Amino acid sequence: MPSIPQPLDPHDDGSAAPAVAAALASYQDGTADATDVLTALSGARLLVPVVALLTESEVGEHGLRQEKESEMALPKLVGKDGRQAVLAFTGTDALVRWRPDARPIQASTLQVCQAAVNEQAAAVVVDVAGPVPFVIEGDVLAALAAVESGTLDQLADVTVARVEPARKRRWFSRR
Template sequence: MPSIPQPLLPDDDGSAAPAVAAALRAFHAGTAGPADVLNALTGARVLVPVVALLTESEVGEHGLRQEKESEMALPKLVGKDGREAVLAFTSAESLARWRPDARPIQASALQVCQAAVGERAAAVVLDVAGPHSFVIEGAALTAMAAVASGSLPDSDDAITVTRLEEPAPQRRRFPWSRRR
């Protein structure tokens, strides 16, 4: 018989991790950089939404259409350019802002990045409906997925994973270097 996995945090009340909430507020206020948010997210729990998707309906005895069968689905965002993004939320409140009927599944931010790379998504969008959204994409997404898997990709374009630090003020880019 299959077993139901234990949640990451059994006593989770759905609140955002204080370090993550503070980093996102500071980033949006312009007093912190993306590296500060990524550092806070590295060990954080996020919530991935699951929604019911109607797959089959029927007309009931009173002539009304009713659900016959549904499946649970992990929704993705699709940009105007066709790129897909995985959704994640810092709290149950931010998830409910986006879609009140979605159900939260606990995951680490690193696991979500790893899943996004595995699904060939271009990004992870955090708190899409606010209060402070943040996008993880490109080298940052690849690096966080690599940390989650414990291995770097085999290619000449692989990235070196290091502790994230805010770059010098004149340079506004992620502080990872590429191996050649």
């Protein structure tokens, strides 16, 4: 049986990270590009929705159909072309705008990207109902998922560079 993961931050109030909200607003205004949004998202917490899915029902004493069993499910968005996307939200306001009955699970952006690749989804759609929708797909999605799984060096056509910490330099000398 799957277990519910521990929250990344038990004191999280569910609001969007200010840097992420600012990057998305700038992206919408045209003063920032996708790289700026991805930079803001790279260390951010996202909320992945989980919804109840009816698996079995029965007719009750009053002749009405009622829930007997349900399971929690990760919903996916399916495009007109049949491609699937995992949904993620920057905060509870954006989650409730999409679906008020969804329950949030905290995950890092990298974890969400890895989950999308594992689910064979073509994209991650952030804040699908707004205020500013953003899509992570293609090579960027694959690279972010590979960073999380530690397999970035196995991706074709990706250059992996190791950045060493700068040595302290003296820019002046004492006499």
